[in-house]
Amino acid sequence: MGEFDLIARYFTRPTTRAVLGVGDDCALLQPAAGMQMAISCDMLVEGRHFFADVDPFTLGHKALAVNLSDLAACGAQPVAFTLALALPRADEAWLAAFSRGLFALADAHGCELVGGDTTQGPLNICITVFGEVPRGQALLRSGARDGDEVYVSGTLGEARLALEALRGSVALPHGRLAAARMRLEQPTPRVALGLALRGIATAAIDVSDGLLGDLGHILEASGTGARIDTSVAINLLADGADTTRAEGHFSHETRLRCVLAGGDDYELAFTAPVSARAAVQAAALQAQTAVTRIGVIEHPPGLRLVDASGHAVPGRYASFDHFA
Amino acid sequence: MGEFDLIARYFTRPTTRAVLGVGDDCALLQPAAGMQMAISCDMLVEGRHFFADVDPFTLGHKALAVNLSDLAACGAQPVAFTLALALPRADEAWLAAFSRGLFALADAHGCELVGGDTTQGPLNICITVFGEVPRGQALLRSGARDGDEVYVSGTLGEARLALEALRGSVALPHGRLAAARMRLEQPTPRVALGLALRGIATAAIDVSDGLLGDLGHILEASGTGARIDTSVAINLLADGADTTRAEGHFSHETRLRCVLAGGDDYELAFTAPVSARAAVQAAALQAQTAVTRIGVIEHPPGLRLVDASGHAVPGRYASFDHFA
Numbered sequence: 001m002g003e004f005d006l007i008a009r010y011f012t013r014p015t016t017r018a019v020l021g022v023g024d025d026c027a028l029l030q031p032a033a034g035m036q037m038a039i040s041c042d043m044l045v046e047g048r049h050f051f052a053d054v055d056p057f058t059l060g061h062k063a064l065a066v067n068l069s070d071l072a073a074c075g076a077q078p079v080a081f082t083l084a085l086a087l088p089r090a091d092e093a094w095l096a097a098f099s100r101g102l103f104a105l106a107d108a109h110g111c112e113l114v115g116g117d118t119t120q121g122p123l124n125i126c127i128t129v130f131g132e133v134p135r136g137q138a139l140l141r142s143g144a145r146d147g148d149e150v151y152v153s154g155t156l157g158e159a160r161l162a163l164e165a166l167r168g169s170v171a172l173p174h175g176r177l178a179a180a181r182m183r184l185e186q187p188t189p190r191v192a193l194g195l196a197l198r199g200i201a202t203a204a205i206d207v208s209d210g211l212l213g214d215l216g217h218i219l220e221a222s223g224t225g226a227r228i229d230t231s232v233a234i235n236l237l238a239d240g241a242d243t244t245r246a247e248g249h250f251s252h253e254t255r256l257r258c259v260l261a262g263g264d265d266y267e268l269a270f271t272a273p274v275s276a277r278a279a280v281q282a283a284a285l286q287a288q289t290a291v292t293r294i295g296v297i298e299h300p301p302g303l304r305l306v307d308a309s310g311h312a313v314p315g316r317y318a319s320f321d322h323f324a
Numbered sequence: 325m326g327e328f329d330l331i332a333r334y335f336t337r338p339t340t341r342a343v344l345g346v347g348d349d350c351a352l353l354q355p356a357a358g359m360q361m362a363i364s365c366d367m368l369v370e371g372r373h374f375f376a377d378v379d380p381f382t383l384g385h386k387a388l389a390v391n392l393s394d395l396a397a398c399g400a401q402p403v404a405f406t407l408a409l410a411l412p413r414a415d416e417a418w419l420a421a422f423s424r425g426l427f428a429l430a431d432a433h434g435c436e437l438v439g440g441d442t443t444q445g446p447l448n449i450c451i452t453v454f455g456e457v458p459r460g461q462a463l464l465r466s467g468a469r470d471g472d473e474v475y476v477s478g479t480l481g482e483a484r485l486a487l488e489a490l491r492g493s494v495a496l497p498h499g500r501l502a503a504a505r506m507r508l509e510q511p512t513p514r515v516a517l518g519l520a521l522r523g524i525a526t527a528a529i530d531v532s533d534g535l536l537g538d539l540g541h542i543l544e545a546s547g548t549g550a551r552i553d554t555s556v557a558i559n560l561l562a563d564g565a566d567t568t569r570a571e572g573h574f575s576h577e578t579r580l581r582c583v584l585a586g587g588d589d590y591e592l593a594f595t596a597p598v599s600a601r602a603a604v605q606a607a608a609l610q611a612q613t614a615v616t617r618i619g620v621i622e623h624p625p626g627l628r629l630v631d632a633s634g635h636a637v638p639g640r641y642a643s644f645d646h647f648a
Contacts, residue, residue: 025529038351070349
């Protein structure tokens with residue numbers, strides 16, 4: 001199977017929104033009037049972002065999910081994406097499963113593949129995604145203000161827990177591992193929540209490198225600080241302690257570390273004024289995505305972890321850095 | 325140096341055209357009224373698209389050039405790009421030179437870096453580029469009509485000649501190799517010509533995999549065929565035969581192969597009606613880019629090579645395929 005057959009067979013589908021899709025020098029998009037184009041790009045490398053033996057269906061899902069998550073964090077509606085793929089060889093079974101996983105998620109969001117590139121090389125998947133957001137309504141990292149409250153969607157730490165279990169450093173019951181692994185391998189981008197939060201959230205980011213690190217980006221961009229209640233945050237790792245205590249390897253410290261610095265969560269962390277509490281809950285309901293209030297924005301700059309009584313919680317929770 | 329320092333130091337610059345550049349979950353572009361967004365994406369892999377020891381300055385240039393070449397083939401004005409980079413390690417000297425080469429070309433075209441991704445992994449460079457083209461004016465592959473004439477910009481085969489010389493299969497005098505190598509490592513995207521050909525060319529493509537293969541894409545998309553005069557086309561490899569005959573390794577056959585199937589040329593191949601001959605020459609003059617008429621579009625489908633007398637020229641000239 002040659003390069004063009006491969007593209008035709010696995011990666012060419014009719015487009016309905018794009019003016020021109022796969023098969024020319026460029027794709028053509030026609031943004032709707034008054035819309036800005038939101039663009040994000042993520043590269044996934046074997047051995048770094050996924051195991052070599054990962055199910056290609058889930059890999060196809062995840063490669064797009066991490067990009068849609070960035071659109072979600074901006075409150076943008078997914079429209080289209082490009083896919084660049086370096087493959088060691090043209091393995092038809094792998095390609096069939098990968099493209100099925102990719103398109104299943106793409107179709108769920110009405111996001112069309114419009115172009116890309118295919119080459120031989122160490123496995124590498126680079127997706128660039130395009131979304132639309134009304135002019136001036138994109139959620140940015142820079143809008144958090146003192147007094148705003150800090151929210152997180154869904155649950156945190158599941159992906160990291162799965163990773164630790166797969167590495168053997170944490171023992172999990174079979175069913176618990178399966179659920180956590182699902183979060184690691186097939187994360188759900190919070191697109192509906194991001195859209196619902198337009199005009200409500202003052203700042204937002206998707207949690208990909210770990211909550212504290214990503215929240216730190218909001219604080220830095222907004223020039224302020226935050227206080228996070230770890231007694232609330234720890235419950236973002238669902239059903240953790242009780243189910244697994246029997247295994248003896250899943251400590252409170254591990255749980256907190258997974259929540260605060262786990263990474264690969266693809267939840268949204270965002271801020272909103274106190275006056276918007278009802279609006280935030282309405283947005284969560286509309287998006288059918290739970291949100292939890294875990295802290296407040298306040299000076300001075302920096303992140304402060306406290307317990308239920310407001311006392312400082314010690315500990316360093318480094319987020320993921322590809323070159324640290 | 326961590327991931328965020330690396331991005332801040334080498335890949336973050338103020339944007340003047342984009343609404344929002346590097347540093348948030350998404351970049352934001354605001355297409356001008358009536359404009360369509362042209363998008364293209366190319367991935368370059370070490371050992372496949374470039375040698376491991378290539379000068380990083382020229383690599384930065386080439387990584388963007390091959391993408392700008394796709395915009396040129398659509399007649400789109402470059403606006404912005406994203407860069408995803410997998411690096412074995414954060415080598416500061418390499419990054420400094422790579423980013424200098426990248427931005428030198430980007431600045432020459434007013435094309436802004438607006439986002440991307442950086443990760444550890446086998447060296448891989450994936451750029452997605454965005455351009456603007458007035459609605460309905462993009463040059464496509466599908467517009468060639470019987471009777472149209474076939475043109476190519478600049479010269480062809482230089483990059484392949486350099487590659488063969490570097491591999492030792494062709495001997496070239498030093499100065500000749502330096503010039504050819506420049507074409508291999510720092511190709512010039514024909515952006516100005518693409519813009520000048522809007523409304524004149526009926527179809528266009530950039531020559532990246534070899535003239536015959538890329539011209540074949542136009543023929544396939546347009547549902548027709550072409551006759552190419554090899555006695556004219558061979559002169560697209562400038563100053564070839566005479567200068568190098570002394571070396572004894574640069575045959576007529578090698579020359580023709582470099583022209584017809586060399587690859588990595590990043591010239592434009594395009595078609596235009598006979599009635600547009602003067603307009604094509606005016607566009608070439610405006611863009612300060614020579615164009616050569618090398619054949620005609622005609623039924624039946626397929627590519628026919630002829631000599632100056634119109635007799636068929638035998639030979640197969642396969643174009644590049646990453647998985648063939």
